[in-house]
Structures are given as structure tokens and as C-alpha cells.
Amino acid sequence: MTVIRTEPLTAAAFAPFGDVLDASGTPDKIINQGLCGRYHDRARMDFGPDGRVGISIFQAEARALPYTLDLVERHPDGSQAFVPMTADAFLVIVAEDQDGTPANIRAFLTAPGQGINLLRNTWHGVLTPLAAPGLFAVIDRIGSTPNLQEYPLRQPRTVIAG
């Protein structure tokens, strides 16, 4: 089975797929009498002409490495952000698109304190926390379309720690 090694999640490596949501670098603004740093407007969100933004809570079962990946999916109508509500790392699987097909699948391992925003129509694996309770705030498109394309992998991959 083809093996994918995890990479650390960095803004530069992840940029083609989306945004890393964390407090790295210098805050854009200091507020609340010096007691709070604001890292401003870090997600490239896009919900299309007929959608609106919503906040939902996802609770997903914890997975472990090695992890068998047999499906990726994408949301053609909107971006989707995942904010972990615990300090645990999670697995972020993404892929490029080649003529409507996922290609060059990559797996990123977050550091505590990192969330992500997936650009609209980016191939990705389902939510894969690596620790219970697997609790996330998800900021994505609310709309009436199915907004989901699934792609089962004929050849599953094994994701292992990099």
C-alpha cells in the first residue's frame, strides 16, 4: 500500500490548499489595554453568491497513525475552516486537483494551537482528530446545494508519522 508521511503544518507549505490559523509571528494589533494580541483576518473565506457563513460544531471519533485513507472529498461551493477546541494535534490530508481527480495527496500534522481553513473546492480527507474528544468549530457555507463531491480511492493510502 502506498505510504504518505506526515509533514509539519506550515503556512508556506499549506498555502495552495488553505490557511493556517494560529498565533505565529507578531500580532497585527494589540487590543484590550495591551492584554490581547489580534492576528487579524487570517482565512481566505468564500461562500459563493448564494451561500452564507455558519458556525457548526463537529465531534469526530479519534483516529490513530498509521491511518488508512480510502476517500477524499471537496466542497465546490465554499471554503471550510476547522478550529480545534482542544490543544491536541490533528491530521490534515489534502490533495491537488488534476482534471477533476485528486493527485499528489499530502498529510500535515498540526501543532497544538493550529486550526486550518480549506479553500473552496480543495480535495481533503474527512476530519481526523488524533485524540478524544475530537471537538472542532467548523466555519463553513450554509446553503441549499449538496456542496459535496466524494472521491473513493481505488488504491488506499497509509498515512504514517513523518
Next chain:
Amino acid sequence: MTVIRTEPLTAAAFAPFGDVLDASGTPDKIINQGLCGRYHDRARMDFGPDGRVGISIFQAEARALPYTLDLVERHPDGSQAFVPMTADAFLVIVAEDQDGTPANIRAFLTAPGQGINLLRNTWHGVLTPLAAPGLFAVIDRIGSTPNLQEYPLRQPRTVIAG
């Protein structure tokens, strides 16, 4: 000094001020082949005609109880959600409005796994984590107006554990 005792954060008690973002009750939808529950569209967001939504990261210094409250503020142009990126409780201070002035100030203590969304123009205290690193994703309005009204309290309050 007037004392305010903290209350547990519940959706019913908090409803006049905003929404509790958590995984309580039954998921609205089960996704990802049964491995994830979606608690759907839990925030009453409102960014006005000239604003858009953004995700920012706040890192705030941890406070402790008893906490001295000497200022509340509100955002006239948009709602504001706070999603903790750790499993730590934080303090949520809100107030009613009476003719443009905050009244009946209340303090809620979150449980781990709870975030909040403040309705547009709701009086509230600044972000007050009770543990380091005080890391939150903030989903609020991005726009060109100041969108901030501060109200220093002539008579500060002391918030104590309820």
C-alpha cells in the same frame, strides 16, 4: 465593591446575549460514515450590509478570579464569536442595555468545550481566559468602521466564583 457571582453557561440563560457553541444534545447530522456528529449552524451571525466575516486569532493574557471589571464594550456593526482553542474554561461577562447604558451585568463561566457567539451590539467584557495560553479563534466582522463602543464603569465590579 459590588460583587458578581459567576453562573454556569447554559444556552437558555445566555440566549438574550448570544449563542453557546458546544456539542450538547443530539447531533443534527451524522457524517463521515458515522464517525462525526455535526451540530449544525449554531451561531446567530450578523455582519450588516457593509461588512464581511473573518476569522482572526486572539491571544489574551490569563486572568484569575476574583476579577475586577472596570469596562464593558460592544460592537454596533456585527456579532462576534469566541472559540477557545484549548479545553480551558473562560469567563464571559455580558450585560443588558438600558437606553445606551449597560445594566444588570452577569458573568458566565464556560465548561471545557464551550465557545460563544455574542449578538450584534451586546455589551460584554473583554476576552478573559482563566488559563494560559489564552488562545481563541474569533469570528467577527471585517469592515472599515470603528465598530467599537467602550463603557468604563464608574463603579467597578468584582467577579467571584459562584
